[in-house]
Amino acid sequence: SSVLEIKNLQVSVETDQGTKQILRGVDLTIKQGEIHAVMGPNGSGKSTLAYTIAGHPKYIVDGGEILLDGEDVLEMSVDERARAGLFLAMQYPVEIPGVTNTNFLRTAKTAIDGEAPAIRHWVKDVRTAMDNLKMDKSFAERNVNEGFSGGEKKRNEILQLELLKPKFAVLDETDSGLDVDALKIVSEGVNRAHETNELGLLLITHYTRILRYIKPDFVHVFVEGKVADQGGPELADRLEEEGYDRYLTTAV
Ligand code: ADP
Ligand code: MG
Ligand code: MG
Numbered sequence: 001s002s003v004l005e006i007k008n009l010q011v012s013v014e015t016d017q018g019t020k021q022i023l024r025g026v027d028l029t030i031k032q033g034e035i036h037a038v039m040g041p042n043g044s045g046k047s048t049l050a051y052t053i054a055g056h057p058k059y060i061v062d063g064g065e066i067l068l069d070g071e072d073v074l075e076m077s078v079d080e081r082a083r084a085g086l087f088l089a090m091q092y093p094v095e096i097p098g099v100t101n102t103n104f105l106r107t108a109k110t111a112i113d114g115e116a117p118a119i120r121h122w123v124k125d126v127r128t129a130m131d132n133l134k135m136d137k138s139f140a141e142r143n144v145n146e147g148f149s150g151g152e153k154k155r156n157e158i159l160q161l162e163l164l165k166p167k168f169a170v171l172d173e174t175d176s177g178l179d180v181d182a183l184k185i186v187s188e189g190v191n192r193a194h195e196t197n198e199l200g201l202l203l204i205t206h207y208t209r210i211l212r213y214i215k216p217d218f219v220h221v222f223v224e225g226k227v228a229d230q231g232g233p234e235l236a237d238r239l240e241e242e243g244y245d246r247y248l249t250t251a252v
Contacts, residue, residue, distance in 0.1 A: 001032040002069050002085065002167045004200060009064035011045075011052050011225075022048045024225040025064065032167055032200040035214065037236060039205055040222030041244045046204045048225075050172040053202075054088035055081055068168070083112050085167030089157045089174065096144035101156065102126065104144045105163055112164055129162045133189050150177040158189035161199075168200040169193070175210035187213030208240040223247045 011023035022045045030036050038046055052059045053066060055078045066073040068084050076084060096104060105126065110116045117125075130139065133155045145153050154174060161169055171190070175183055191214060193199040203214060211233070219236045221229040221244070228247050229235065 001198065002200070003032070003067075004030045004073075004086075004168045004202075005065070005067040006049075006053075007065045007067070009049070009052065009066065010062040011048055011059050012062055013048075013058055013060065021062075022059075022225050023052070026222075026225070026227060028202075028220060028227065030168060030200045030202060033194070033198040034218065035194060035201045035203060035216045037203045037205060037211060037216035037219045038222055039208070039219060039236065039239055040228075041248065042206060044222040045225040046206075046222050047172055049222075050088065050170045050202075050204055053081075053086065053170050054078065079111065082108070082164075082166075083114075087161055087164060087166035087169040089161070089169065089171050094144075095146045095148075097146055099144050100141050101144050101159075102140045105160065108160070108164060112166075125163060129159055129189075132162070132192065133159055134185055135159065151179070151182040154178060154182065154186050155189075158186050158193075161193050162189055165193070165197045166199065168202070170202045170204070172204040173206065174203070175205060175207065183210065184213060190214050208236050211236045221247060 006026055006028040009023050009026040012019050012021045026049060028036065038049065040046055048059060052061060053073070055076070061074055068086065071084065073081060073084070081088070106117065106122065126140065130137065135155055139156070145156060148156060174186060178186060187210060190201065194201060203210070203216065205211070216233055216236060219231055219233065220227050221235070221239070
């Protein structure tokens, strides 16, 4: 089984005011089949971690490593990262005009596996996954994310996750904008991927709400671009009660 290692990761962005350092030495190791929650106050660098793993060009790696089974992820193109087994759902999934959902999924699946999926199994798999996520059939033939509501985009993201069967997924604020019913459906999809495909998960969330449905094995608390605390699921319960105040040491 595989392992994703983040070692002493330091990341900055260029802004109009100059270079802004965001991640200040992040260490995180995720084994396949494990669920890690990354929590923390707004602006602590959670999304920056997701974007950096995804290879977003805006985020400059100043030091440290990201390794997938010892392979240097930072040297990989975005496509190579996907082929290596990383799934990187971003906070704002992109619309792809002119490309239907089915064609997109099939193309992505083919690129990742290195061969086209057998058509009969594939059609059945897509149908089953869409049924599980309570997605209307019409979504198959609609352009990717075009005119989808926030909740529909999230479901579509999980549809991709279930069909592409990555080794590791990074989900950033997947719960934002979802009502309870949609949150349940989306969480069940994530749990299915976890149980069926031994998915390793980096679940980024400000709120503990989604952790009622997706149970983390480990919880990491981000503060000012660093892991300030880590523990088991009980840490999430504590954060639910106490918030992040005790990590924000303000000098008086
Ligand atoms: P979180 O997801 O924990 O809320 P982010 O990673 O989005 O935090 O942001 C961390 C800090 O870095 C914030 O202060 C944010 O304003 C800043 N930041 C993130 N991305 C950019 C960017 N592209 N340009 C300028 N500042 C950024
Ligand atoms: Mg588990
Ligand atoms: Mg964020």
